[in-house]
Amino acid sequence: xxxxxxxxxxxxxxxxxxxxxxxxxxxxxxxxxxxxxxxxxxxxxxxxxxxxxxxxxxxxxxxxxxxxxxxxxxxxxxxxxxxxxxxxxxxxxxxxxxxxxxxxxxxxxxxxxxxxxxxxxxxxxxxxxxxxxxxxxxxxxxxxxxxxxxxxxxxxxxxxxxxxxxxxxxxxxxxxxxxxxxxxxxxxxxxxxxxxxxxxxxxxxxxxxxxxxxxxxxxxxxxxxxxxxxxxxxxxxxxxxxxxxxxxxxxxxxxxxxxxxxxxxxxxxxxxxxxxxxxxxxxxxxxxxxxxxxxxx
Amino acid sequence: xxxxxxxxxxxxxxxxxxxxxxxxxxxxxxxxxxxxxxxxxxxxxxxxxxxxxxxxxxxxxxxxxxxxxxxxxxxxxxxxxxxxxxxxxxxxxxxxxxxxxxxxxxxxxxxxxxxxxxxxxxxxxxxxxxxxxxxxxxxxxxxxxxxxxxxxxxxxxxxxxxxxxxxxxxxxxxxxxxxxxxxxxxxxxxxxxxxxxxxxxxxxxxxxxxxxxxxxxxxxxxxxxxxxxxxxxxx
Numbered sequence: 001x002x003x004x005x006x007x008x009x010x011x012x013x014x015x016x017x018x019x020x021x022x023x024x025x026x027x028x029x030x031x032x033x034x035x036x037x038x039x040x041x042x043x044x045x046x047x048x049x050x051x052x053x054x055x056x057x058x059x060x061x062x063x064x065x066x067x068x069x070x071x072x073x074x075x076x077x078x079x080x081x082x083x084x085x086x087x088x089x090x091x092x093x094x095x096x097x098x099x100x101x102x103x104x105x106x107x108x109x110x111x112x113x114x115x116x117x118x119x120x121x122x123x124x125x126x127x128x129x130x131x132x133x134x135x136x137x138x139x140x141x142x143x144x145x146x147x148x149x150x151x152x153x154x155x156x157x158x159x160x161x162x163x164x165x166x167x168x169x170x171x172x173x174x175x176x177x178x179x180x181x182x183x184x185x186x187x188x189x190x191x192x193x194x195x196x197x198x199x200x201x202x203x204x205x206x207x208x209x210x211x212x213x214x215x216x217x218x219x220x221x222x223x224x225x226x227x228x229x230x231x232x233x234x235x236x237x238x239x240x241x242x243x244x245x246x247x248x249x250x251x252x253x254x255x256x257x258x259x260x261x262x263x264x265x266x267x268x269x270x271x272x273x274x275x276x277x278x279x280x281x282x283x284x285x286x287x288x289x290x291x292x293x294x295x296x297x
Numbered sequence: 298x299x300x301x302x303x304x305x306x307x308x309x310x311x312x313x314x315x316x317x318x319x320x321x322x323x324x325x326x327x328x329x330x331x332x333x334x335x336x337x338x339x340x341x342x343x344x345x346x347x348x349x350x351x352x353x354x355x356x357x358x359x360x361x362x363x364x365x366x367x368x369x370x371x372x373x374x375x376x377x378x379x380x381x382x383x384x385x386x387x388x389x390x391x392x393x394x395x396x397x398x399x400x401x402x403x404x405x406x407x408x409x410x411x412x413x414x415x416x417x418x419x420x421x422x423x424x425x426x427x428x429x430x431x432x433x434x435x436x437x438x439x440x441x442x443x444x445x446x447x448x449x450x451x452x453x454x455x456x457x458x459x460x461x462x463x464x465x466x467x468x469x470x471x472x473x474x475x476x477x478x479x480x481x482x483x484x485x486x487x488x489x490x491x492x493x494x495x496x497x498x499x500x501x502x503x504x505x506x507x508x509x510x511x512x513x514x515x516x517x518x519x520x521x522x523x524x525x526x527x528x529x530x531x532x
Contacts, residue, residue, distance in 0.1 A: 173400070173401075173404065176393060176397055176400060176401045176404075177401070177404065179390065179392040179393060180390045180392070180393060180401050182392065183390045183391055183392050183393075184388065184390065186352055186372070187384060187388045187390065188390075189351070189352070189371070189372035189373045189376070190350060190352075190372060190373075190376055190381070190382050190384070191373075191376065191401050191402060191404050191405070191446075191450070192373050192376040192377050192404050192405040192450065193373055193401075193404060194371070194373045195373075
């Protein structure tokens with residue numbers, strides 16, 4: 001395809017804008033992961049598969065109830081939150097302790113179970129949620145520069161979700177409970193906080209965000225039972241690039257990842273994923289604590 | 298005493314793994330009383346408080362509070378019953394500001410005299426430094442914040458673990474000067490202390506622990522320095 005030699009700058013602006021907006025999606029993948037790690041030092045290997053599970057739940061909801069993807073959120077979000085509470089309370093709370101390994105092993109097993117369960121019920125066929133005209137609508141920012149309406153909307157929602165999570169963490173009693181329990185489980189108990197309940201609420205919140213990420217994913221691209229682990233990788237990379245413990249950092253991390261991938265893809269379509277991983281490795285080498293780490297006193 | 302005590306610890310054994318820290322320990326706190334528990338390092342004072350607060354598992358009937366046996370029940374339910382522990386070393390939450398530490402102390406929303414405003418009246422410097430990270434306070438200020446945090450749950454019994462630890466004498470005197478106000482509002486006190494002089498001045502009765510056992514018990518005014526020193530060191 002011949003590139004317009006008179007306006008390569010415009011090309012790059014479009015590319016970077018697209019990358020920024022995809023970053024919103026990656027930040028959604030990452031936010032729930034970041035939250036859980038911050039509150040209970042748990043690395044959820046099944047996180048990506050839970051996003052895919054949410055996508056399938058949204059699929060079933062839209063098909064049986066005949067509603068659009070956005071409306072399906074009203075069911076998918078509470079349902080995933082309840083699943084998160086139950087998962088933490090019944091299974092994952094038992095794995096928490098001094099050792100980092102049990103939660104990794106259990107969530108790895110969970111990942112396998114979810115993938116195979118989805119495979120058995122839905123087959124390996126690629127699926128996608130239809131959102132209608134919004135999927136192809138574009139907005140003209142200025143001469144030659146266009147952004148997709150759907151990516152823009154998803155980015156705006158991602159910013160809103162992160163702002164909401166920040167609000168919960170730093171301006172509510174629940175957020176105080178999360179931070180205190182993360183600081184010291186035993187002293188938090190002295191305040192009357194039941195750690196099992198606090199952790200379960202954190203997981204419920206995480207999976208509520210996962211539900212939104214799942215619906216985003218389902219509308220944006222084709223999905224099948226096996227794509228979970230790749231989403232997990234993007235989520236991890238966004239969290240690490242942005243800095244552990246900072247939700248806005250996770251957004252920044254997602255954007256850096258998205259832009260890196262977009263630039264890579266523009267140079268050579270086969271380089272898309274590689275460019276993202278390279279950016280991740282560079283940040284890890286040069287600034288391992290991430291771009292905006294929250295300093296722990 | 299015809300009335301049953303507010304807190305009755307009876308034949309308490311406490312273990313850290315295989316290591317036994319407390320042997321057949323029995324202590325009392327009457328409602329409205331201030332009781333001191335003194336002893337050398339390793340005597341078992343903090344273990345006693347941790348056992349009462351539920352951080353260490355014990356037999357159910359080893360600890361009776363307000364008429365109910367609470368030994369071994371989860372720490373968060375014991376806090377809900379009206380026992381607040383001010384942990385050794387203050388143990389404020391580093392991720393929270395001073396005010397947030399106080400607010401989380403009030404998480405249980407137990408009714409009573411103490412609220413944020415009244416804790417600020419008791420310790421005015423906490424109001425001045427409300428929104429700074431709790432870790433930026435001096436040792437004495439952190440101790441006041443930790444005590445204030447304990448009061449926010451309106452406990453019937455406040456357990457204080459070595460509040461004089463690492464503080465200058467003038468700061469310790471300043472903190473101890475506020476304890477009568479806490480007692481006056483109806484909260485009973487159990488003070489674990491290495492500073493015996495301060496503890497004797499602030500309380501009505503004293504227990505002296507030595508190697509996990511009660512070596513001496515009596516009214517603060519009745520015990521001589523020699524008797525306490527003997528019990529403290531086991532000579």
